[in-house]
Amino acid sequence: MPFDILVLTCLAYVIFLFLVAFAVERRAGQGAMGFLRSPVVYTLSLSIYCTAWTFYGAVGYAARSGIEYLTIYIGPTLVFVGWWWVLRKLVRIGRQQRVTSIADLISSRFGKSNLLGVMVTVIAVVAATPYIALQLQSVTLSFAVFASDAPAGWALPNRDATAVWVAGGLALFTILFGTRKLDAKEQHHGIVMAIAVEAVVKLVALVAVGVWVVWGLAGGPAAVVARISAMDNPDWALQPGRWFGLTALAAAAVITLPRMFQVLVVENVNERHLARASWAFPLYLFGMSLFILPIALIGLERMPADSNPDMMVLTLPLSEGQGTLAMLAFLGGFSSATSMVIVETVALATMLSNHVVMPLWLRLRPLAAMSGDLRGGILLARRLSIVGVLGLGLAYYRLSGGTVALASIGLIAFAGMAQVLPAMLGGIFWRGATKAGAVAGLATGFAAWGWTLFLPSFGQDVLIPASVFAEGPFGIGWLRPQALFGTGTMDPLLHSIFWSCALNSAAFCAGSILTFPDPVERIQGAAFVNAFDREAQAERLGWTHGQAEPEALLNLAQRILGEEALTFFEAEARAQGKEGYLPDLTPAFLAELERRLAGSVGAATAHAMISQLFGRATVTVEDLMAVANEAAQIMESSARLEAKQQELTITARQLREVNEKLTQLSVQKDAFLSQISHELRTPMTSIRAFSEILTEGDLPPAMVADYGRIIHDEAKRLTRLLDDLLDLSVLENGTVQLNLDLAHLGQMLDRAEAAASQTRPGRAFRVERDVTGEEVYLRTDSDRLVQVFINLISNARKYCDADPAVLRVVVRLKAGRVSIDFIDNGKGIPKDKQGLIFEKFSRLTDLSRAGGAGLGLAICREIMANLGGTVAYLPGQRGAAFRVTLPLRLEKQVA
Amino acid sequence: MAGRVLLIEDESNIAEAIRFILSRDGCEVEVEHDGRAGFARLAEGLPDVLILDLMLPGMSGLEILTALRADPRSADLPVLMLTAKGQGRDREAAERAGVSAFMSKPFANAEMRARVRALMGLDA
Incomplete structure (x- = not known):
């Protein structure tokens, strides 16, 4: 040849x-493949x-x-x-x-x-x-x-x-x-x-x-x-x-x-x-x-x-x-x-x-990828x-x-590629197989194959020294290339196949079981393992051979779309030239229905629903994941709406409360103005009337003197009212300037008793005091506190109906606070009025002899609030009883 | 002007002023300081003119007026209502209750005289 x-x-x-x-x-x-x-x-x-x-x-x-x-x-x-x-x-x-x-x-x-x-x-x-x-x-x-x-x-x-x-x-x-x-x-x-x-x-x-x-x-x-x-x-x-x-x-x-x-x-x-x-x-x-x-x-x-x-x-x-x-x-x-x-x-x-x-x-070259x-x-x-x-x-x-x-070369190649087999078969038949498992299996198998078959195939002393064949790497006997784990009697090829495949499969399974697949792996896993189911479902996508009843579909659609569903079905039926509201289930109709449902519940859910009605569909894992995804989105947006609604409810309630408060304030303001008007007009009426009478002349001198005194009294009353109003306004606004100093309680009570003696000077009135208990020094605004005391003593002088009237003043110290009780021996204040006495213009008697505008106790309450204390009616005593409490030391001005 | 006037007014100084003004004009003025006492006095016999303060202890001026108008004997009794509150609301309430005349405090003495005269059917 x-x-x-x-x-x-x-x-x-x-x-x-x-x-x-x-x-x-x-x-x-040319697209002509033929045979x-x-x-x-x-x-x-x-x-x-x-x-x-x-x-x-x-x-x-x-x-x-x-x-x-x-x-x-x-x-x-x-x-x-x-x-x-x-x-x-x-x-x-x-x-x-x-x-x-x-x-x-x-x-x-x-x-x-x-x-x-x-x-x-x-x-x-x-x-x-x-x-x-x-x-x-x-x-x-x-x-x-x-x-x-x-x-x-x-x-x-x-x-x-x-x-x-x-x-x-x-x-x-x-x-x-x-x-x-x-x-x-x-x-x-x-x-x-x-x-x-x-x-x-x-x-x-x-x-x-x-x-x-x-x-x-x-x-x-x-x-x-x-x-x-x-x-x-x-x-x-x-x-x-x-x-x-x-x-x-x-x-x-x-x-x-x-x-x-x-x-x-x-x-x-x-x-x-x-x-x-x-x-x-x-x-x-x-x-x-x-x-x-x-x-x-x-x-x-x-x-x-x-x-x-x-x-x-x-x-x-x-x-x-x-x-x-x-x-x-x-x-x-x-x-x-x-x-x-x-x-x-x-x-x-x-x-x-x-x-x-x-x-x-x-x-x-990431830029090249862009271009x-x-x-x-x-x-x-x-x-x-x-x-x-x-x-x-x-x-x-x-x-x-x-x-x-x-x-022998061919067999070595066969054994090498066989390492892919566990990952491949596991991948297409086992949903649980994970990337980590595949990596572990491939790496283990490849290493075992390389060590036991591929490297030794070059011969002793070429890539692996003969000593390693005999004694193992670093003298580790069980790692000898052709006698792994002491299995030296096996045929070298068989030995390698056995160990590489066994270790590979074990690592693959262990890795897969121990790790959890990420979402892409799960989707791909499902797609691979269910390759045939997917195909079967894909053929149904056109909805060409459906078995669903139009009524069932209408039922479903109404549950989701409401009234719109019936209108849609009727329109479709009419378009098909049919009477009534049940159209034929043409693919076009079903596709449109699915599209409308998708608008409400999401595409995957809509598809799954119609699939369900068509009876033969199996809802795949991907479908379920998509449905869950949509459900999560819907839940999230509904949660957002709920939160917003709650927010609105709270705002509405707050607005209602503010509105009520404003209305209440407005009513209070009207009532207050009306009261002030009354309190101002009353003395002015007397002043005007008597001054006119006096200017008209020809009055006996005694009457002139009488009427002149009335005018004077009423003018004083007017002044006092205005003073009280201004005082109250300052106290209520919290803009009052407090002059804090150290003051002796007994001395303050002395001052108050002396000042109050001006009120109804003629009446029989006695104050009982405990001088030793009053040996207390307070850090407070003494003038303001005395004002409160005067008010309380004066009230007792004015209103106590006992004769002789006796007012007991009791001082107690407790936990850094001092309480001073003023208890008279009269009938006291009726229960139903006790809650009112600290309100403005709340005189219990309308007799003008009280001589006040009904602001006294209101002012006391405001003063005590400014001093970090309280004044309250003390029920259950024989007579009218008030308790004043305040801190021994007022550290700073209370707003 | 000779007529009997009942004045129900809790402010003693104001009551004294009105009493003086109307007495000087020839009226016989009786004064009550308490609403309930005043209403009791009315039961004893009706005056020619009733002067009524709106805010009274015991029984308010409005209550007395309503009670009077409910009784046919006193339905036509001339009633002059006084108030220091001076708010439209009080005036309307009094008019609804059937008041004959309404005056705000403070007032001019001459006006007081004229109103009482008018209510007695006399010329001013």
Whole structure:
């Protein structure tokens, strides 16, 4: 097989793929997809599960370990046959949430957390890098296999250069078809079609080699079966633990590998394609696995012992001179490698640019985010990510020197990506799963995987010193990479799978149980877990097939809208040309009704109400949250109204009180003015009348003297009245000036008794006093206090009806206050009048002999208030009794 | 002017002034200082003119007037009401009760004479 033909064929094949992808992209641009997105294409695109590792490596695997390689096919088969409902849910959620990658799925589920997006991206990149390196290695190896046939004119590029060329070509292809346009849903029709074509090439090539081996070399299936039975290789013995572990691992990988998620969920255009894929993809896998064991068997028989079993698919036909078959096998392997690299790179680049590059860029250049179109930036980020991912793969390939067996690299990648599984399954089936749980699980699982599998895979003393393998880090034995918690007897791979998944799940569950999701997480959790219910409800949104009775709706509407409801129903019925008030439940009518109800109770509540009447609706958690939100708003505004109303009530009451007080004051003022008028006019009447009489002359001198005295008395009375009024006014206003000094109580009473003796000087009157009790010094306004005493003694002189009248003055000291009682021996004041005596103009007798205007006690009360004391009537004594109390020391003027 | 006048007035100085003014004019003036005592005096026999203070101890001028008007014998008795309060309200109340004439304190002596004369049916 000439090498140049190989290169030309290869180039032609690549150009063919370019054309296919290009044509499909063009048709997709025109909206004419047709068969291009059929279930067959979808199923074939899923075949990127079968990479170069499966194509070449499976034979090597079978040659080394017997039929254990089957686990890699059994896992996905079990998932597609038994777990198709999980896949369907993933696809449904992917479409509802416009999921762009597995990192996006996890991030979106747990409250749109970018931290989780970054974590999944990092895991994916770390796990996928060796895997991409593996593809580059297989392509390079397959080229090298043909190298012996290179003509002299061809300067055979060395392996590294081949790898660079392949990586560069793949980067170009991926950038061309993976970043042609930006779409919320990352679908790449051209790429999908190209890998579908490659899937066919893979299958045809492997089956062709297989058929040739079985019928051409081995001599028929029966001979092969006989040889398998005769095999007695101890390495081929079945290990149940490994079987179970590897099957589970492959099952996890088929949904968590970035490229698988890309074609399974992101590139899915129709959920029903999954139904076809659920049996067709296992069939494809069956076809791919059918001839692995025969090829391995015959290869081991016929090939030299030192030949690489991973290349037997290629070397077996070559060694037998089957150039064309070898070419086909080469193209199959080439297809396997390239399709995997392209899709994996697209998936990783999407994650990298969405969760790492763009957030970083936006943080560094926040202004750019404001300035509108980010498309250029995103595309550039994606292209750089593609180059970066391929660059990483290339670097890994050159670093590892391409020595590690293909199969083990694939399994390491599987185990790495499987760490996403707990968060993914928990996220779509468990409402209680929280972001904290997902972070804890992913971090724990990733760390355990890295420590027990990924880092040791480089070999002892490369990244981890041999001493650590033997004794653990810092001598901690139970942390030994391949003997965690002292489980050293386990198979290293199984050991890593077991511990990483167990610790991951435990951390995930514990974190979820111990923490409480925030609102966004709860909403997203509900949306993911109830993905199917949401869909069902969304179909009802149009209200097209309702079962509610118009009466029930009217009932509901009346309860909320009142009279308006009936008017609305009548108008609608009339508009529909119907009699009465019950219109047909057309979607338009229902939408309008819901809109009106929403005006009163909020949109979510209105929707929930009508849903309820339609009988079939389940009110979702989001609905309930929205309803609660509205209820809270309504409650808040009603509470505000209530508070305002209360405020108004209080204000109204205050206003009423003020008004009453003003009215009362006005009445009091009228009464007061009327009283003053009376008190002023009475003496003036006498004065006027007598002065007229006197001016008329011819009166006997005795009468002149009498009448002159009357005029004088009445004038004095008038003056006294005016004095009292002014005094009272000053005292009531609190503007009185107090002259505080230290005064002897006995001396003050002496002064008062002397002054009061002017009142009715002729009558028999005696004051009984307790001289020792009066030995008290008071700090007060002595003149004012004497005024009170005079008033009380004078009143006794005027009104006490006993003969002889006796007034007892009793002094008591108590708690810093002094009380002075004035008790006479008369009949006292009747009970019903006791409350009135301190009011202005309240004379008990209307006899003018009292000689006062009835302001005396009112003035006393005001004086005592100014002195910080009181004057009160003392009931229950024999005669009239008044008690004056005041502080021993008046510290400051009392307002 | 010869007529019998009953004056019910608690302010003794004012009562003395009115008594002097009307006596000088030829009237026979009797004075009572208490409302109840005055009303009792009326029961003994009606004067030609009754001069009544509005505010009286015992029984107010308004009460006496109302009682008089309720009795047919005294329904037409000329009654001159005096008040020192001088408010329109009191005047209206007195007129409603059937007062014959109303005067505010203080008054001119001549006016007092003229009112009493008029109530006696005499020229001023």
